[in-house]
Amino acid sequence: MTTINILYASTEGNTKAFIEKLAAVAESNGDGFSARLIGDETEYANETQPYVAFVPTYLTGGTGTGPEVKEIFTNALGDYIAFGNNARYLKGVVGSGNRNFNIQFNLTAIRYGKNFDVPMIAAYELRGSKFDAEKIYNKIKPYFGE
Template sequence: MLLVYMSLTGQTRKFIDKFDWPSLELTPDNAFTEIHEPYVIVAPTYEREVTDILFDFIETGNNASYLQGVAGGGNRNFNTLFCFTAKDIAEEFNVPLLHVFEFQGSDNDVNIMKEQVACLGQAGIK
């Protein structure tokens, strides 16, 4: 599964680096890239203006049709706002929220994420 993400502080990138999966880090230069394969968004938690790049990517071409789910990273100190970006994407695009993790995630977070993505495959990629 392709992991699509953005990383401002490097925490999300460190999480992605724990996988041996293909990935695409979004930047202003490639936010409007069109892809033709199933993917999962891994979203850090920031205000919408900061994460618009994720929404731009999803809304480019037919990318939304390939979106299988979303995971989010954040800081639990934000209480109810913990991982709100991932939750918003899941709701807006009607895809499952696969997992939320703190900072760069733990080995357990990686295992949970792998299990969740495997379940997507068993359910049939839409």
């Protein structure tokens, strides 16, 4: 049995709803599943197991991807990953957002991948679908061994 470990940020509940779909897929495949919401009130801890981060895209400033565009609402997750040796256990990032924002869709996950030198594994829109959860489960499972 594989145990899939997830750290995530969720501001409006979209990512949390997707994580619940992903948990159902993992459990239906006989895998363990652990997911923790990381927010401003989360106390820092030292991670000791591999995990994948799920991060929605919330941006302010400008209309493109230049330096004037700032991350909002997800900074606590980035700070948590940067704490101690936590980044060493990060295996990749899955992002979400609204495709109406074109080039900014999924920009936060792309930036996390670059900042922490891990792959941006996949992206889905808003709350995602059951199909998205199945597809992403199959993409992240290899990061946790068999």
